[in-house]
Amino acid sequence: MTLDTLPGLRAQLADPDLFREAALIAGDWIARPDMEVADPATGDALGTMPDCTAAETETAIAAAEAAMKDWRARTHAERADLLMAWHDLMLAHEQDLARILTAEQGKPLGEALGEIRYGASFVRWFAEEARRINGTIIPSPVKGKKILAMKEPVGVCAIITPWNFPNAMITRKVAPGLAAGCTMVIKPSDFTPYSALALGVLAERAGIPAGVLNILTGRPEAIGGTLTASAVVRKLSFTGSTRVGALLAEQCAPTLKKMSLELGGNAPFVVFDDADLDLAVEGAMVSKFRNGGQTCVCANRLLVQSGVYDAFVAKLAAKVDALKVGAGTEEGTDIGPMINAAAIEKINAHVEDALSKGAERATAQRDLDARFADPVVLRNATTEMRLAGEETFGPVAPVFRFETEEEALAIANGTPFGLAAYFYTSDMARAFRFGEALEFGLIGANTGAVSHAEAPFGGVKASGLGREGAQEGIEEYLETKAFHLGGL
Numbered sequence: 001m002t003l004d005t006l007p008g009l010r011a012q013l014a015d016p017d018l019f020r021e022a023a024l025i026a027g028d029w030i031a032r033p034d035m036e037v038a039d040p041a042t043g044d045a046l047g048t049m050p051d052c053t054a055a056e057t058e059t060a061i062a063a064a065e066a067a068m069k070d071w072r073a074r075t076h077a078e079r080a081d082l083l084m085a086w087h088d089l090m091l092a093h094e095q096d097l098a099r100i101l102t103a104e105q106g107k108p109l110g111e112a113l114g115e116i117r118y119g120a121s122f123v124r125w126f127a128e129e130a131r132r133i134n135g136t137i138i139p140s141p142v143k144g145k146k147i148l149a150m151k152e153p154v155g156v157c158a159i160i161t162p163w164n165f166p167n168a169m170i171t172r173k174v175a176p177g178l179a180a181g182c183t184m185v186i187k188p189s190d191f192t193p194y195s196a197l198a199l200g201v202l203a204e205r206a207g208i209p210a211g212v213l214n215i216l217t218g219r220p221e222a223i224g225g226t227l228t229a230s231a232v233v234r235k236l237s238f239t240g241s242t243r244v245g246a247l248l249a250e251q252c253a254p255t256l257k258k259m260s261l262e263l264g265g266n267a268p269f270v271v272f273d274d275a276d277l278d279l280a281v282e283g284a285m286v287s288k289f290r291n292g293g294q295t296c297v298c299a300n301r302l303l304v305q306s307g308v309y310d311a312f313v314a315k316l317a318a319k320v321d322a323l324k325v326g327a328g329t330e331e332g333t334d335i336g337p338m339i340n341a342a343a344i345e346k347i348n349a350h351v352e353d354a355l356s357k358g359a360e361r362a363t364a365q366r367d368l369d370a371r372f373a374d375p376v377v378l379r380n381a382t383t384e385m386r387l388a389g390e391e392t393f394g395p396v397a398p399v400f401r402f403e404t405e406e407e408a409l410a411i412a413n414g415t416p417f418g419l420a421a422y423f424y425t426s427d428m429a430r431a432f433r434f435g436e437a438l439e440f441g442l443i444g445a446n447t448g449a450v451s452h453a454e455a456p457f458g459g460v461k462a463s464g465l466g467r468e469g470a471q472e473g474i475e476e477y478l479e480t481k482a483f484h485l486g487g488l
């Protein structure tokens with residue numbers, strides 16, 4: 001078949017082979033059209049995927065276990081080279097990867113390209129870190145003895161990833177695991193399997209051996225249940241809701257797996273009277289409207305001190321009114337479709353609840369197709385509203401008013417979640433005081449961006465366990481073995 005006659009998404013790719021409608025198990029691509037995957041902008045089917053069974057999950061786990069022997073025995077430099085080859089292929093195919101991502105997830109193409117580069121940056125970072133998995137030599141309390149603390153791979157890892165970052169959430173988990181010498185069974189979201197599968201194609205081309213990286217598509221129950229119950233799987237890394245994270249933790253308890261959980265957030269975004277207002281508005285746009293508000297680190301509650309409240313709302317509303325909403329493939333789109341009808345329902349319910357309790361729209365109301373959410377700034381938000389306590393996961397910016405720093409801190413920390421928090425001030429003493437008092441894992445002071453491969457990413461309280469990225473990220477895939485050497 002020539003490129004021109006290939007149907008749908010495949011026809012739009014320079015390398016159509018990157019679009020796979022098949023699971024990757026033990027080096028074999030298993031194609032079975034059990035389920036459809038929809039384009040969130042239109043609802044049309046993009047393609048199909050297998051709904052992998054418990055038995056197929058067992059096969060993938062066994063393949064990962066068998067592949068461990070050779071993979072962990074390779075030198076760190078060898079694994080680093082393979083990861084760098086994978087990274088280079090991701091960048092060489094970044095346009096195709098971005099197209100696949102936009103088609104299944106909806107975010108604008110430019111943002112999708114940003115995610116591919118962000119995703120690749122984790123692979124590069126952990127390829128570099130692979131050579132620095134150092135142990136230590138500890139002075140022994142006993143003569144003639146040495147104690148070595150050795151770092152070893154945890155083992156077979158289960159990786160369960162969300163739909164909002166179908167590329168980067170995989171690389172952020174898989175790259176440190178591979179660098180450490182672990183092997184992987186990945187379960188991408190059933191809304192966005194194709195970005196994961198394209199990464200699988202590129203991993204194969206990079207020379208990562210069969211069985212090291214397995215990708216199971218389909219509904220979560222059978223796959224997740226088998227992964228969590230397996231005694232062979234020694235670690236689970238999950239990004240998603242706190243409810244599902246807690247459920248997975250419960251399922252993993254009998255086999256006592258190591259766990260990394262990156263869960264929900266309810267980020268405060270605090271603007272003090274002494275802030276650079278334009279910088280704060282710019283930061284709010286980045287933090288609130290990235291991926292249409294569908295990120296765990298999105299500002300969920302904007303708290304603005306009364307002296308600059310009206311000016312901030314006016315500036316923010318003007319920017320939000322200028323945002324273009326449309327299909328991610330359309331030129332100039334800032335906000336794409338939401339992932340599904342349930343997401344739109346929750347967003348609308350939050351806005352209606354706020355309006356019924358006294359909030360007012362500061363932005364013009366748009367008449368949009370049902371797959372798209374109206375980006376809105378709400379003035380006069382209060383802590384009685386649903387959106388104060390729950391993550392909206394959409395383009396809704398409720399602005400709360402506060403008078404004092406103490407009041408702002410109490411509202412900001414008044415949530416069971418503790419992922420990201422942002423604040424803007426020109427007072428350095430306040431920056432340290434306030435930043436240290438915030439009960440969150442990620443703090444943005446005078447910045448709305450907190451996501452970089454070099455920085456530890458993760459939350460406290462109901463936002464999860466463990467850290468991804470940075471030097472900490474690789475530790476999550478390592479065990480320490482105390483090696484006592486006597487008779488010296």
Ligand code: SIN
Binds near residue numbers: 295297
């Ligand atoms: C997330 O929303 O879970 C991840 C966002 C990020 O990495 O910036």
